[in-house]
Amino acid sequence: MESKSLEFLKNEDALKLATSAVQYKLDKIYLGGGKEKIEKLKKEGKLPARERIKKLLDPKSDFFEIGAFAGYQMYEEHGGCPAGGTVMGIGKVSGKLCMIVANDPTVKAGAWFPITGKKNLRAQEIAMENRLPIIYLVDSAGIYLPMQDEIFADKEHFGRIFRNNAKMSAMGIPQIAAIMGSCVAGGAYLPIMSDEALIVEKTGSIFLAGPYLVKAAIGEDTDQETLGGADTHCDISGVTDYKMPDEETCLKTIRELIKKYGNTEKENFDRSEPVLPEFPVEDIMGIFPENPVKPYDMVDILKTIVDKDTLIQYKETYGKSIVCAYARIDGWAVGIVANQRQVVKNALGEMQFGGVIYSDSADKATRFIMNCNQKKIPLVFLHDVTGFMVGKRSEHGGIIKDGAKMVNAVANSTVPKFTVVLGNSYGAGNYAMCGKAYDPRLIVAWPTAKLPLWEAHKPPEY
DSSP states (O other): OOOOOHHHHHHHHHHHHHHHHHHHHHHHHTTTTOHHHHHHHHHTTOOOHHHHHHHHSOTTOOOEEEOTTTTTTOSGGGTOOGGGGEEEEEEEETTEEEEEEEEOTTTGGGOBOHHHHHHHHHHHHHHHHHTOOEEEEEEEOOBOGGGGGGTSSSTTSTHHHHHHHHHHHHHTOOEEEEEEEEEBGGGGHHHHTSSEEEEETTTOOOBSSOHHHHHHHHOOOOOHHHHHSHHIIIIISOOOSEEESSHHHHHHHHHHHHHTOOOOOOOOOOBOOOOOOSSOGGGHHHHSOSSTTSOOOHHHHHTTTSOTTOOEEESTTSSTTEEEEEEEETTEEEEEEEEOOSOEEOTTSOEEOTTEEOHHHHHHHHHHHHHHHHTTOOEEEEEEEOEEOOSHHHHHTTHHHHHHHHHHHHHTOOSOEEEEEEEEEOHHHHHHTTOGGGOOSEEEEOTTOBOOSOOOOOOOOO
16 A cells, blocks of 8 residues: 555554464464473474474475464363364475374373364365365374263264264275374274374384273283284284384385375366565555454455456445455455455445445345355355344345255355454354355454454444
8 A cells, every 4th residue: 555544554553453462372383282292292202293393394394373272261171172182284305295193292191172173074084175185193092081982983973983084985085194193092993094104113012902901901011012003913913004213214214105195086176376566565554454343345455355457346336345356366266255344335335344244135145155156266255244134124135044045045056165363253244255164264363353243332433
């Protein structure tokens, strides 16, 4: 933008502070169980989860971590569960985009809390939707037994992990597991239901019951290495496929195995040469207001994101409380559905407040979503929505019907959907704008995001 007003600079400072606060929390989360446990792990000849991932990735590959805040301030009475006790994300390994899931052995020896199961299921879901090979770096004591009732028996609990292992194999999605520490009880199935399993000598072990439980159950004396170490499972049982002398060799071998994968069939989505946006990307911080009820122009936000001169608004002068537009992001053709936070007038001269979905906007968005599906154009939703309009006029105009049609279109959309929550995402507005329940491939929240059912406040003063 040509000039930066005082308000722009205030907005920029506020969002930078919010971003810094997020990073401060992340720095603590990245320590897992703490510095002492990390040092203890290294003395055992093992690497922390994030270091394992870093060595696995291509040298210049970014790692798009997913769910770092999972488990945040949960289970404090049990000692906490930073990042849900597991690190997951997407990055390139031997030139191929992969989903990577690594247990964090510094958090309760990598035990599975309920949130750990939920996070792992999400990783598998993303891998299945996007046909990404998945790499498991396993180092886990299995289910955290004091909370077994919340992770064992239901549909979206621990057992669903192994069901997904089988489904991915049937879909032709490669799965590699590296056993780099303990792998106990039900958790033993995850690596062995993968297509290939590597095990690290001395530190890796896998068994249904450990030495103490074996002694208690059948009176047999044994040790961990004899029961389920690398020699046992590579030389005797044949459970694992590759015996690795150390973690470094294990990670290098995974890279070599993936290097030999053939290319999978790709979706035929359109991409051209990327160009920079019209506005500098960093301007997004000054455009988005510090005050959550202040108006701003969503089109200005889009001009910091989409490739220059590619934005074409659909029904620009109709249903103005939602912006629908075709554009390109990093060269990819996309359809954008974004809440407009300006105060606008409709065709009848009536004021429409920003962040609210009106009947005409819902109708417009429904048609646009259907058009994108017909043309095989992926959808990007940008939330800053306080819900659907209420009141006598809206009810008489059929707001429920129009809202239901929009929700129906989102639910039945077959193209990839991506969701970004900038600010508000309230009530049914969250559903209509492709909230988590509507299967976006990825969902990203800004530090300013709010996702309540309802927040009571005074009407905004514009």
